Each structure stands twice: as C-alpha cells, then as structure tokens.
Amino acid sequence: MPHNTVVTEIKQVTIRFSGDSGDGMQLSGTLFSTMSAIFGNEIATFPDYPAEIRAPQGSLQGVSGFQVRIGSKDVHNSGDKADVLVAMNPAALKVNAQYLKKGSIVLYDTDSFEKRDLEKALFTTDDPFAELKLESIQPIPIAITTLTKNSLEGLGLENKEILRSKNMFTLGVVCWLFNRPLEIADQLLAQKFAKKPKLVEANIKALTDGYNYGNNIHLTASTYRIDSVETAKGFYTDINGNMATAYGLIAAAEKAGLELFLGSYPITPASDILQELSARKDFGVKAMQMEDEIAGIATSVGASFAGCLAATSTSGPGLALKSEALGLAVMMELPLVVIDVQRGGPSTGLPTKSEQTDLNQALYGRNGESPVVVIAATSPTDCFESAFTASKIAVEHMTPVVLLTDGYIANGASAWKIPDMKDYPEIKPRYVQDYYKGDAESWRPYLRDEKTLVRYWAIPGTPKFTHRVGGLEKDYYTGVISSNPNNHQLMVNTRKKKVENIANFIPEQEVLGDKDADTLIVGWGGTYGHLLEAMNRVQSNGKKIAFTHFKHIMPLPKNTYDILKRYKKVIVAEQNNGQFASYLMSKFDDIKIHKFNRVEGQPFSVAELTDVFIEIMEKGK
Amino acid sequence: MEATKIKYTQKDYKSENAVRWCPGCGDYGILNSLHKAMAELNIDPHKIAVISGIGCSSRLPYYMNTYGMHTIHGRAAAIATGVKMANPELSVWVGTGDGDSMAIGGNHFIHAIRRNINLNILLFNNKIYGLTKGQYSPTSDKGFVSKSSPYGTVEEPFRPAELCFGARGNFFARAIDVDMKNTVEMLVAAEQHKGTSVVEVLQNCVIFNNGIHEKITDREWRADKTILLKHGEKMIFGENNDKGLVLDGWNLKAVTIGQDGYTIDDILVHDATTKDNTLHLKLALMCIEEGLPVAIGVIRSVESPSYEEEYMNQIAEVQKRKPKKSFTEFLLASANVWEMK
Known part of the structure; x- marks a missing residue:
C-alpha cells in the first residue's frame, strides 16, 4: 500500500x-x-x-x-x-x-x-x-x-x-x-x-x-x-540513578584498591542499589541484606573499621534509624558512604514520590556536634560521579559522607557515555603504615595529619597498630577516653575543621547563564535539569539570568559567598520548605534570598518555574 | 613455620589501660578468663577484634591489647558482623550484656545467630542495668524489684538460651564469672567452633544486684546446684558426684545413683553435637526451682557452615563462572550498549 x-x-x-x-x-x-x-x-x-x-x-x-x-x-x-x-x-x-x-x-x-x-x-x-x-x-x-x-x-x-x-x-x-x-x-x-x-x-x-x-x-x-544530532563518539548505555550510584561505588573501590561492602535493608526507592550490588559478586562486592536499617549501617561501620570501602543505602525513614550509628562513624572518624534516595516524607510519607526534604536530616540529624560531608547528585548519570566523589572524600578524609539522591533521578534514566576510568582521579586510603611519619610505638589512634586533620587508618590485621576506638570522647593526643572539658572542645573543633577543610579539595562553584545578570537561580541536587531548562526559557524571553547548582553542600565550595553576593536577587528553588535557603542564610547572613518551594512529590514544572522567576525578576524593578 | 610462631602469654592480650570496673565486679574474672583463653589459643593480638556495645560489660575492648571498638547500645553483633565480613581471617569477639543484647540489640543478636556468622558472643548476664544504675533488665525474674520496678516486674524474662536456640543457634555455653578454669575452656571452645558461638556468663553485679546468682554459684553449694556438662560424658553432678540426670518421659529428672533403683547406666550421656536441639534446650533451661541443677559448660556445639564462609564461596563460584573484568570492561559487556561513531 x-x-x-x-x-x-x-x-x-x-x-x-x-x-x-x-x-x-x-x-x-x-x-x-x-x-x-x-x-x-x-x-x-x-x-x-x-x-x-x-x-x-x-x-x-x-x-x-x-x-x-x-x-x-x-x-x-x-x-x-x-x-x-x-x-x-x-x-x-x-x-x-x-x-x-x-x-x-x-x-x-x-x-x-x-x-x-x-x-x-x-x-x-x-x-x-x-x-x-x-x-x-x-x-x-x-x-x-x-x-x-x-x-x-x-x-x-x-x-x-x-x-x-x-x-x-x-x-x-x-x-x-x-x-x-x-x-x-x-x-x-x-x-x-x-x-x-x-x-x-x-x-x-x-x-x-x-x-x-x-x-x-x-x-x-x-x-x-526527531533527528539525532552528533554526540561525542564512544560507547553508551542508558542508566538510571540507582544503577549509576551502585556503579560509582564499584568504580571507586576499584580505584582505591579496596573491597566494597554494602550493608543495607530494602526500602523504596533505594532497593535497586542493594539489588545491583548483591548481583556484583563478580567484582567481589560484599553486599548484605541486614535485619534492619540500623544493622545496615552498623555492619558498614564494622566493615569500614576492618578496611573496606563501606556504604549503606536507604531512604529518609531509614536515614532516621541510622543516625546514631552515623554519629558513631563521625566519632570514630571512619570512612563511610551513606546514600539517601530521598522520597516524600515525613514518616512513611509518599514512598514512590520524590522530594528534597532530607537535607536538614543529612546535615543536622544527629545528637551532639556531628559534622558530616553532604553531597547531592544532580542527575541520573551524575549519581555515578557523585558516588565516586563521595567515596573518594570518605576514604581520603576519614569521614562519613551522606550522598543525597532522590526518587526522581534514582528511577529516571538517561543515556550515559561509558567512562574510561583512566580519566578519574586516584583514591588513596590513609593507611597508617604509609602516612604516619613516626614509629608504631608512638602512634595513637587519634593522631592526625597536621594540615588536613585526617587521622590514619590502622586496619585490623596490621601488626603493631592494635588500638581501640569507640563512641566515647577520646583524648586528642593519647586516644584514651577523656571527658576533660578543654579536650572535648578541641575535639569538637577538630572534627568540624576537618570537614570544613574538605572545601580545599572540591571544585569551585560554577555559574551558568548571563554574565551581567542581576538575578541568580540557586538549586541543588536532582532538580538541575528542570532549573537549567527554566533558565533557558527565561533567557529566550529576552531576559538576563544566571544559574548555579550545588552538588557540594557540606562543605560548600569556597567561592559560594562571592557568587551569591554578586547578584541583586537570589532565588533558591527547592522541593522542600526552604532547607537549603535556610542553610545558606545561616552561613551568609547578609544575603537576601527569595524562596521558591514545592513539596508535591512531583518534579518541578519548568513552565511554573519560568513564570515565577520572571515574576520575581520584574518585581520591584 | 608453626614452630617458629611466637608463644603468647596472658599479658600480651592486656592493654595498658587501667581497668575501671567496680571492685568485686564479676567482670574482672571474665576478663581474666578471656586473656587466658586467648593465650591458650595463641592468636596474634593484631588478628583479634573485640567489639562491644554499651553497658558495663562493653568496656571490655579497652582492656584488650587487640583491635577493638566500643560502639553503641545494642549494635555490637551487627558491627562485628561487618568486621568479620570485611576480613574473615580475624578472630572476632563480641562483649555484651543482658540489656545490650537482649533488649535494645535483641534483633541483631538473633539474626547474627541465624546467619551463623563466625563470632564469639560473650553475654555477661547480671540480670540488671548496671551502668544506668539499677533498672531491671529483660533477664530479670518476674516480680524483681528495682529502681524502675519498685512494685516488682509483671513481665516474664528472656532466657538467653531460648533465644539462641529459637534462632537456630549452633553453639551455646554457660559459664560462671568466678569459675575461671571452666570459663577458659568454654571460651576456647567458642573460638574453635565455626559460626556464632554464644557464651552466657552468669555475672555478679556487686553494686546493684549483688548475689543474684548466689543460689546457684556459691562455692558452698555450687556442686549440688549446677552440673558441668562435657561432651561424651555422663551427666553427673553433686558434692559426691553421686547425682545424675535421667529422662523421665519427656522430662529431665535429677536422681541419686544407687537410690530408687537408678544405676550409673541410667544416667544420660551428654551429646553436644547432635543437630536436634530439643534436649539441649531442656538442659539449658534447667533451674533449681524445678529441682534440677543449672547447666554449665558447652551445652550445644554443632558443626554447620558459617555465613562468611558460604558467602566467600559464593563469590568464588561466581568469579569462576565470570572471569574478572575491569569496571570499564564490565560496562562494555553489559546489555544495552551502543556505539556512537
């Protein structure tokens, strides 16, 4: 016919x-x-x-x-x-x-x-x-x-x-x-x-x-x-965020020369990570489905102590259960990657829907002064980069890192150019026998590198470095239990400085859009694609606008304040009631922020974002 | 090579930290037994990890010259599971109490046992919360008066052996804190047993629950109130070794040899290795209130593949089937890959 x-x-x-x-x-x-x-x-x-x-x-x-x-x-x-x-x-x-x-x-x-x-x-x-x-x-x-x-x-x-x-x-x-x-x-x-x-x-x-x-x-x-346009040459696959997260961990373990351990418990929408890593015995991945969320992180803390690249994967309610053990990892200064695939909350909330409502929990959800590194992945394929980076920071700075993804990017897929791992940086575990300059007799578990404040990793099985760590406060020098007031203050400050110092090891924040714009859109995590398109639409309306999207949240990139203060209007758009905006305001109290918040369990609407941005730009002109 | 191996002594396992339990605490005896057991086992101190939760007993790692972690309440069994999985070569010990592992950590306790991961769990049972100064615990007897049960508890206690067997545990021993000779033997047996080994130690809290086990453990009547079970030996006890255990229908009964027509041939022989745990459970639950001696010793020790062993075997099998690839090679070989030229 x-x-x-x-x-x-x-x-x-x-x-x-x-x-x-x-x-x-x-x-x-x-x-x-x-x-x-x-x-x-x-x-x-x-x-x-x-x-x-x-x-x-x-x-x-x-x-x-x-x-x-x-x-x-x-x-x-x-x-x-x-x-x-x-x-x-x-x-x-x-x-x-x-x-x-x-x-x-x-x-x-x-x-x-x-x-x-x-x-x-x-x-x-x-x-x-x-x-x-x-x-x-x-x-x-x-x-x-x-x-x-x-x-x-x-x-x-x-x-x-x-x-x-x-x-x-x-x-x-x-x-x-x-x-x-x-x-x-x-x-x-x-x-x-x-x-x-x-x-x-x-x-x-x-x-x-x-x-x-x-x-x-x-x-x-x-x-x-719909025609295809020329894309970079190479091999591609399509991948969703959870898969990319699992792969990022595997790639990091390979780079670091460490075995990968995952302790986890099934939870929507994070279970794919546990499932994929359970299938990766060909890489020798040790993935354990534990009896509960707490045991998931607890085994990971144990595996980290004993020398693995250790991770645990969960969603908001699970992170709540993990907070005490996460605090223990902070106190023992052990490398640990905690993945929170955010979903609608509070409580059981909207298990299959996506939100950015766990930022405060990641930053502050523990007892005591308990700083952790917080990173947020920006797209399905960025989950790979972010999981790799989270692992690198955890291992090289002896700290827990919370990696925030969300249901939208975890389940959403896009095409991904298969990376050549030669292009990725080394990951160097701070083994005590390689990095500690004194002799074994003089070593104590909380002695640290003077510059980075990172303590050394003495892994069970290593002769001459038997030691005890734990949840009780320890003396800065001797590593024995101490409730001395000056020592506690010193240790609190040290743990904080150690995490803040990581700002020296992460890239500076970049700004997209018009150089001479007055208005800056600020986002973080999984909303990158929507905000970028909204910026493009505002521009195609003949208006000048700039956009910066955060992946590193704790610590923030060093130039964050310099960027924020350049603009007359700063709009922080996020899928919560303003958690990142509050965080920025707590750090930079002279920056005035317009907030755009949606907590509907659905992705942002680019059309709505565009309208709102234009409205804010035109107000008080 | 074995001949040139260092011979360790008890003091090689002692840390430099001053022990800070209350004077007279039963924990001292247990610590001593542990040092002795390790010397007997002659494991390199750097190949041992001692993991504890929270409570008086959980200070244990600080007093060991091994690798150790003093962690958070109830989680020691799970954390130790991670340690063992990361490095199955390590000898991993868990120090825990009746509050730590029967209450807040009950879930990890039973699941570690169910998996049969190769840990040695030392359960210091003093039937009280000591570190929080005297509240009743999940093993306190019904009616027990404490700071948090001023009118006596109205709840039934856990008996650790029941939890252990309910979780299909393969090794259970019971020891007495001051009975070092037998405790050392049990600790050695626990380490030699592959899989989760639970050693319940009847421990005295001298401050908040002094004498709680006295009715059983006091030297004056211990021989009559307890029975030391040894695999392959007759179940005989008593000051004069003239009492024994027989089966009376489905129940155990204590008899005196030479009385009521019972001879030595009627006395049961202890088989710790039989898979069926029915008799093990009955032995473990014997109590003086029912006219039976409390069982001490290795009550059950059954061989069964340990979790980490099975897990590593599975990894080896998969790797045999799928030759090792670099990460990039793996991705290129996976489904849905296409090339843009």
Missing part, C-alpha cells in the same frame, strides 16, 4: 505511557527510551508509579505511568506535560489528564473503555473526554485488546499471556508514530526475554503488528521524526 502519511520534523516530544500497574507500561516506556537513545536522541525518563503493587484493576489508585522525553538536544529533564498519552484504561486517562498539553495525542484502548471500565474510574457519563474537559486533544481510538488477540492467535499462548502483550502492540503503534525502526526493539526484547523464546516471538509479533496497523490504516495524518 502506498504510504501517503506526511512526516513532520520535530525537535522534542514527551510521551506518557499509562495503564494499570500490571499493564507493562514501565516496560513499554523503558524500551521506547532505550531505542531512542540508541537511535541517537537525548532521553530523560520519569517512572511515576503507585506505592501499591497491584491496586484493584482499572482503579485510579492502580495507575502506573512512565514518561519519556526524547529530543535531538537539550533534554534536561523528563518534561512537564505530555504531547502524547497512551491510556490503557479510563483511570489512566483521568489520572493523567492534568499532565496533557493542549492538542496532545491520546492513544487509547477502546476495548477497555466500556461502561464498566468507566465506572471503575469513577466516571459518571459515557464520555470521559468531555467529562475531563479534554476538548482540544486528538483522540486516537484503537481496539488494542482485540487487535493483540488477533495478532497472537495460534501461537499457543494462554489468554493471560496474550493480554500481557498489549503493551507491545501499543509500543508498535508509538514506534510507527515516531518513525522508530523496530530492529532495535526486537534486539532489546530478545535480550530481555532471552530465557523465554516463546515470549520473544509473541512480543515481537505484537510489536510489529502494532507498527503495521498504524501504517496500514494511516492512523494519523502525520507521523513525526
């Missing part, structure tokens, strides 16, 4: 796959983003799923979504609203109506838009689109269930298995709509179901038939193409 559908070139598109938790939307979304990355597009993904594993079928609570944004360039985040929505049932349509752009395409399964389905999603009329006031969209009704059944008839599959392939038929239609060659998807499916050849066959068949269906009936007047 001659093909007379027009192909329109576009720069970017945001697609939201949405259905029941069991509809396989996460897989459709992942495959589509991976094949787009392989095709040469930039990608950013955002899995938005409920805390319930399988809520009642067709219910609003059970809706699971996967948003993917692809583009030829400047894909800094997963996008505010969708250009295309795939709705496998009425509940998916209802839940996602708020995330639709004007004129967006809604592809839906007519077989699951029957009266009963509409009732399950609490629609009161038989026209869900009108009821949701979705007048300006382009609906594309497809009998996905029927067509999938027809497609897979005769393959000897059970009805249940056939229905599970609806997601592939749908993906096929989307691939047609965006001119994605199916070969890549075929390969990915063959890998994914390598052990079940029957499923590979079925999935590829459904995918191909979906594609052909779109093509044959000219489902839309136009299809779309």
Whole structure:
C-alpha cells in the first residue's frame, strides 16, 4: 500500500505511557527510551508509579505511568506535560489528564473503555473526554485488546499471556508514530526475554503488528521524526540513578584498591542499589541484606573499621534509624558512604514520590556536634560521579559522607557515555603504615595529619597498630577516653575543621547563564535539569539570568559567598520548605534570598518555574 | 613455620589501660578468663577484634591489647558482623550484656545467630542495668524489684538460651564469672567452633544486684546446684558426684545413683553435637526451682557452615563462572550498549 502519511520534523516530544500497574507500561516506556537513545536522541525518563503493587484493576489508585522525553538536544529533564498519552484504561486517562498539553495525542484502548471500565474510574457519563474537559486533544481510538488477540492467535499462548502483550502492540503503534525502526526493539526484547523464546516471538509479533496497523490504516495524518544530532563518539548505555550510584561505588573501590561492602535493608526507592550490588559478586562486592536499617549501617561501620570501602543505602525513614550509628562513624572518624534516595516524607510519607526534604536530616540529624560531608547528585548519570566523589572524600578524609539522591533521578534514566576510568582521579586510603611519619610505638589512634586533620587508618590485621576506638570522647593526643572539658572542645573543633577543610579539595562553584545578570537561580541536587531548562526559557524571553547548582553542600565550595553576593536577587528553588535557603542564610547572613518551594512529590514544572522567576525578576524593578 | 610462631602469654592480650570496673565486679574474672583463653589459643593480638556495645560489660575492648571498638547500645553483633565480613581471617569477639543484647540489640543478636556468622558472643548476664544504675533488665525474674520496678516486674524474662536456640543457634555455653578454669575452656571452645558461638556468663553485679546468682554459684553449694556438662560424658553432678540426670518421659529428672533403683547406666550421656536441639534446650533451661541443677559448660556445639564462609564461596563460584573484568570492561559487556561513531 502506498504510504501517503506526511512526516513532520520535530525537535522534542514527551510521551506518557499509562495503564494499570500490571499493564507493562514501565516496560513499554523503558524500551521506547532505550531505542531512542540508541537511535541517537537525548532521553530523560520519569517512572511515576503507585506505592501499591497491584491496586484493584482499572482503579485510579492502580495507575502506573512512565514518561519519556526524547529530543535531538537539550533534554534536561523528563518534561512537564505530555504531547502524547497512551491510556490503557479510563483511570489512566483521568489520572493523567492534568499532565496533557493542549492538542496532545491520546492513544487509547477502546476495548477497555466500556461502561464498566468507566465506572471503575469513577466516571459518571459515557464520555470521559468531555467529562475531563479534554476538548482540544486528538483522540486516537484503537481496539488494542482485540487487535493483540488477533495478532497472537495460534501461537499457543494462554489468554493471560496474550493480554500481557498489549503493551507491545501499543509500543508498535508509538514506534510507527515516531518513525522508530523496530530492529532495535526486537534486539532489546530478545535480550530481555532471552530465557523465554516463546515470549520473544509473541512480543515481537505484537510489536510489529502494532507498527503495521498504524501504517496500514494511516492512523494519523502525520507521523513525526526527531533527528539525532552528533554526540561525542564512544560507547553508551542508558542508566538510571540507582544503577549509576551502585556503579560509582564499584568504580571507586576499584580505584582505591579496596573491597566494597554494602550493608543495607530494602526500602523504596533505594532497593535497586542493594539489588545491583548483591548481583556484583563478580567484582567481589560484599553486599548484605541486614535485619534492619540500623544493622545496615552498623555492619558498614564494622566493615569500614576492618578496611573496606563501606556504604549503606536507604531512604529518609531509614536515614532516621541510622543516625546514631552515623554519629558513631563521625566519632570514630571512619570512612563511610551513606546514600539517601530521598522520597516524600515525613514518616512513611509518599514512598514512590520524590522530594528534597532530607537535607536538614543529612546535615543536622544527629545528637551532639556531628559534622558530616553532604553531597547531592544532580542527575541520573551524575549519581555515578557523585558516588565516586563521595567515596573518594570518605576514604581520603576519614569521614562519613551522606550522598543525597532522590526518587526522581534514582528511577529516571538517561543515556550515559561509558567512562574510561583512566580519566578519574586516584583514591588513596590513609593507611597508617604509609602516612604516619613516626614509629608504631608512638602512634595513637587519634593522631592526625597536621594540615588536613585526617587521622590514619590502622586496619585490623596490621601488626603493631592494635588500638581501640569507640563512641566515647577520646583524648586528642593519647586516644584514651577523656571527658576533660578543654579536650572535648578541641575535639569538637577538630572534627568540624576537618570537614570544613574538605572545601580545599572540591571544585569551585560554577555559574551558568548571563554574565551581567542581576538575578541568580540557586538549586541543588536532582532538580538541575528542570532549573537549567527554566533558565533557558527565561533567557529566550529576552531576559538576563544566571544559574548555579550545588552538588557540594557540606562543605560548600569556597567561592559560594562571592557568587551569591554578586547578584541583586537570589532565588533558591527547592522541593522542600526552604532547607537549603535556610542553610545558606545561616552561613551568609547578609544575603537576601527569595524562596521558591514545592513539596508535591512531583518534579518541578519548568513552565511554573519560568513564570515565577520572571515574576520575581520584574518585581520591584 | 608453626614452630617458629611466637608463644603468647596472658599479658600480651592486656592493654595498658587501667581497668575501671567496680571492685568485686564479676567482670574482672571474665576478663581474666578471656586473656587466658586467648593465650591458650595463641592468636596474634593484631588478628583479634573485640567489639562491644554499651553497658558495663562493653568496656571490655579497652582492656584488650587487640583491635577493638566500643560502639553503641545494642549494635555490637551487627558491627562485628561487618568486621568479620570485611576480613574473615580475624578472630572476632563480641562483649555484651543482658540489656545490650537482649533488649535494645535483641534483633541483631538473633539474626547474627541465624546467619551463623563466625563470632564469639560473650553475654555477661547480671540480670540488671548496671551502668544506668539499677533498672531491671529483660533477664530479670518476674516480680524483681528495682529502681524502675519498685512494685516488682509483671513481665516474664528472656532466657538467653531460648533465644539462641529459637534462632537456630549452633553453639551455646554457660559459664560462671568466678569459675575461671571452666570459663577458659568454654571460651576456647567458642573460638574453635565455626559460626556464632554464644557464651552466657552468669555475672555478679556487686553494686546493684549483688548475689543474684548466689543460689546457684556459691562455692558452698555450687556442686549440688549446677552440673558441668562435657561432651561424651555422663551427666553427673553433686558434692559426691553421686547425682545424675535421667529422662523421665519427656522430662529431665535429677536422681541419686544407687537410690530408687537408678544405676550409673541410667544416667544420660551428654551429646553436644547432635543437630536436634530439643534436649539441649531442656538442659539449658534447667533451674533449681524445678529441682534440677543449672547447666554449665558447652551445652550445644554443632558443626554447620558459617555465613562468611558460604558467602566467600559464593563469590568464588561466581568469579569462576565470570572471569574478572575491569569496571570499564564490565560496562562494555553489559546489555544495552551502543556505539556512537
């Protein structure tokens, strides 16, 4: 059949796959983003799923979504609203109506838009689109269930298995709509179901038939193409933040010549780190799933004492349980990486949603004067860099480091150029036998390097350096228990200075945007992509603006104050009630800060950020 | 090589720190027994790690010339687990009390035992919180009057052996603080046993719970009120070694040999190595209130693979299947890799 559908070139598109938790939307979304990355597009993904594993079928609570944004360039985040929505049932349509752009395409399964389905999603009329006031969209009704059944008839599959392939038929239609060659998807499916050849066959068949269906009936007047632009040469993979965090630890352990130990406890959204490291026995990683969060960090403290690069992974509620043991690591001055994949709080909060509300907990959530290093990863792939840096600082400065990521970057993925570890700096453990200049007899456990104030690492098994450390305050010189007031003050000051001194070892803070801007946007952690795009949009509105994004939070880069004081207006935008803003104000009391805060468990909206920034810029002009 | 190995003595394991327990505290005896046991085992002091939690007993590491950590309340078993996993070559000891490991650290205690990680847990049981000055503990008897139970407790105590066996523990011994000769033997046996070894030491707190074990441990009647169990030997006790244990239906019964028709042939032989822990539990729970002597000695010592051994074997197996790669090589070989040319 001659093909007379027009192909329109576009720069970017945001697609939201949405259905029941069991509809396989996460897989459709992942495959589509991976094949787009392989095709040469930039990608950013955002899995938005409920805390319930399988809520009642067709219910609003059970809706699971996967948003993917692809583009030829400047894909800094997963996008505010969708250009295309795939709705496998009425509940998916209802839940996602708020995330639709004007004129967006809604592809839906007519077989699951029957009266009963509409009732399950609490629609009161038989026209869900009108009821949701979705007048300006382009609906594309497809009998996905029927067509999938027809497609897979005769393959000897059970009805249940056939229905599970609806997601592939749908993906096929989307691939047609965006001119994605199916070969890549075929390969990915063959890998994914390598052990079940029957499923590979079925999935590829459904995918191909979906594609052909779109093509044959000219489902839309136009299809779309997003060109790839030249990217740096090399090998790539797509990676989410949790995976990147796990890899950053492995890479750091390799650099440092240390074994990697992880003590952890399953918790959403951090469990992937435990799972990946448990699978990495090929690297000799020792990952233990412990009896509770406390034991997770406790084993890591023990492993650190005994000479491993030790880490523990958790989310906010888990960090709360770990605080006492974290204080112990501060007191014993041992290297430790504590990963907090932040989620909505307080308490159990919103386990599958993302926030930046644990900053105060990371900075201050312990008894006593208990300084730790705090680092925040800025994107899925930056989780790798940040985990590496956190490990390097922990080992070389004999200190616990809290690495803050969040649910958004932990689950979100983007393409990642596979690093050449030769480009990464050395990590040198401060072994007592290498770094302590005196003889073993004169050594005491809390003697330290005069400049960096770092104590030496004497690892059990090393002859002549037997010693005892612990949670009780120790004498600065002799290392024995001491409650002497002057000594305590000295030790408190020393622990603080040791951490502050790390500012000499981290890069200076950079500023993006216009050199002569009056307004500075300040962000930290996982919101980088949204804030960067908001800055670009403010600029494309003809306004001058600058942007600085923090990864090093404790200590701050040395030039932080110099940057902040250069601007008339400083806007700190964060997904909490102003924790970083308060932290900055506590350090630099002459800096006036405008705060922009959202605590909704959802990513920032770039559109809203842009409006707010412009509004603040124009106020009092 | 073994012949040239240094022969250590008790004092090689003593640290320079002055011991600061109360005069008359049962902990002194335990410390001494530990130094002696280590000398007997002749382990290099730098290959030993002693990890403790919080409480009087947990000051232990400071008095050892080994590697050591005095950590936080209840967590010693978990922290020691990390130490052992990082370096399975180390001999790792946990010093803990009935408050530290039966209350705040109960979870770590049972899970360490369940995993069977190779630790030696010395549980100093004085049935009281000493360091916080005299509150009842999870092992205090029902009705026990203390500062925090002025009208007596209304709760049942834990019996450490029950927790140990409930967690499927493979080694349990019970010692008396002042009985150094037998305690040393038990500590040596604990170290030689692969997996989690629990040694409960009946310890006297001279200040807040003086004489709590006296009814059992006083020299004057100890022989009649306790029985020292030895693997492969008859369960005989008493001042004149004329009493023994027999099975009476499902229960243990103390009898006098030569009376009521009981002969030496009726007396049970102790088998510490049998997998079934039913009899071990019964032996461990014997008490004088039921007319039975309190069991001392190695009650259970069953061979079973230790956690760290199984873990390292698994690593070795995986590495045999998947040849070692550098990190970059590993990534290049993983799924979903593509090249931009």
